[in-house]
Amino acid sequence: MKILIATDTYPQQLNGVSRVLDKTYRELKKRGHEVRILSADDCTAFPWPGYQEVKIAVFPGRRVARIVDDFSPDAIHIMTEGPVGWAVRGYCKQRGLRFTTSWLSRLSEYVSIRYKIPVSWLHNLLLRFHQSAAQTMVTTDGMASEAKIMGITRVCYWRRGVELEKFRPVQTTIFEDLPRPxxxxxxxxxxxxxxxxxxxxxxxxxxxxxxxxxxxxxxxxxxxxxxxxxxxxxxxxxxxxxxxxxxxxxxxxxxxxxxxxxxxxxxxxxxxxxxxxxxxxxxxxxxxxxxxxxxxxxxxxxxxxxxxxxxxxxxxTWDVATEDFISSLVPARMEQPAAVEF
The missing domain is CATH 3.40.50.2000 (Glycogen Phosphorylase B;)
Structure with missing residues (x-):
């Protein structure tokens, strides 16, 4: 498949969402899929106040439309609820395309804590965002329950893996001079x-x-x-x-x-x-x-x-996690039924 993944955090930020996407991208490529990451790097952007390493796209709609048109994806996944995510959502709704989203962080709580915006307002925005999707991917049973309580009804699972070849016990003296534990x-x-x-x-x-x-x-x-x-x-x-x-x-x-x-x-x-x-x-x-x-x-x-x-x-394992992702995607364009002659 040709898969387009839209995100507001990749690859500028070292966080869990970006690391998951990086690993998923590599796993999808290994399986023969053509993947296009559409991020704030593709648009005019400025640093987020207080998070200088994170870029926020400015009026990305036209640029997003050109990129999606040129790539002509078979499946579209929106990974984050920032300006790039909203722009791709708007593009899909204007053209009658189906897409999936993922709810991977409590963005509404984070914004509320930092900027003192009522969390109920932000929850309403998130509900509007995700309810437009054919499916919303979550990582765990706990998040599935929270999504349904919020009103997000079409929920599926995108589990997580760990890179066992990278993270394993090694001999080290890194903390030998520090008091234990x-x-x-x-x-x-x-x-x-x-x-x-x-x-x-x-x-x-x-x-x-x-x-x-x-x-x-x-x-x-x-x-x-x-x-x-x-x-x-x-x-x-x-x-x-x-x-x-x-x-x-x-x-x-x-x-x-x-x-x-x-x-x-x-x-x-x-x-x-x-x-x-x-x-x-x-x-x-x-x-x-x-x-x-x-x-x-x-x-x-x-x-x-x-x-x-x-x-x-x-x-x-990342094999299971990647298969979760692939199986949860939906065709961007519904197949037209064959004409019936009478």
Missing amino acids: IMLNVGRVAIEKSLDRFLSIDLPGTKVIVGDGPQLNALKRKFPAAVYLGVREGEKLTECYSGADVFVFPSLTDTFGLVNLEALACGLPVAAYPVTGPKDIIGNAPVGVLHEDLKVAIKRALLLNGEDCIAHARTF
Whole structure:
């Protein structure tokens, strides 16, 4: 197939959505599909205030129309609800084309937290956006339930995988000079990640933050005892996971949390709140502890077995995730019924 995927975050930002799309793109190409990523990079764009590495497309409608016309896709998927996503949605509705969407983040909550916009207004926009789609892809049972409560009725699954060839236990001395246990967090350093909940916990050992983002300097000033390593990729990131003792995921709003899978694949147990995302990844497996008191979750997770974590992570494969995506796509153009002669 010729598949067009529209996104507002790829490839400028190091986040879960972009990493999922990058891996899916490569898996689709391996299967022989022709894929066109339509992003803010294809349009006139400016940096998002407070997120300088993220570009926001400005009036992308005409440019989007030319790109889609030239590519003439068999299937269209809109991955994000930003200006590019809305422009592609508008294009499809004007031309009577069918498309799918994905609901992969709580964008309405994030915008509400940062800009003090009533979340109910944003939920209404999201409902309008996704209800126009033939199907909306979600990652977990928890998100499927939330989507239906919001009023998004045509829901299907696009599960997640982990790159087991990349994320696996390795020998490392990266944290050998730091007091144990090493409590690690990896991801965007932003207010919606609730990192202050983690960093304010009084426990012996060392808290390590891997990542960058708009809240980084504020956290450094408020919690100077923590270790801030900035962005780590490739083998350096794998060493961080492998060298730590517990992975702490304090977010209350993430819809999945791909970093949890990466940690588990490296043999690192997870401590998190019992919310959508961690609940769906961990379930009843002895690979993490979910508790309303994050301090309790950390202390209990430190007792878990790394081999169980690795085995659990291996049940999440990109083959399955990519097949989910392909099977959930719909033909952009409905086949016209053959004329019947009388």
